[in-house]
Amino acid sequence: MSETTGGMRTDAAINEIEGFLLWEAEKRRARSRAEEFCAGLPWLTGTQRAEVARHYCRDQAELSRDTLERIAARATELRAEYAGVHRALRRRLLTGYAAGTVALAAAVGFALAGR
Structure with missing residues (x-):
């Protein structure tokens, strides 16, 4: 197994763990916001409060998932762009380098031929 393959596996594992932790934090924030929302509705029974909080968390999860999917799609677009x-700049740089090398070789050739 090469270092690159191992490094890519490690990066993928780290990304997966980071994603899991970020999603768990988002769920905790949603639960906290749901509790705050329900606190403003003191007439709810315990069962109603739990039901409202569950719906709030589910709606927040859907909203978060949609937002993350849009961000991921845009990140993919930007990466391709x-x-x-980068390829165009690299091509221009190599072309300029090659042209400079040819010009320098021609100048040296002319200088040596003029002797």
Whole structure:
């Protein structure tokens, strides 16, 4: 197994753990917001409060998931766009380097021929 493969596995595992932890934190925030929301509705019974909190958390999870999917899609678009820009810049740099090398070789050739 190469270092690159192991490194990619490690990166993927770290990303998965980070995603899990971020999602758990989002769920905790949603529960906290649901409790705050229910606290403003003192007439709810315990069962009603639990039901409202459950719906609130489910709606918040759907909203968060939709938002994250949009962000991930945009990140993928940007990655492709930036990769294209990077390829074009690299091509221009290599072309300039090659042209400079040819010009320098020609100048040295002319200088040596003029002796």
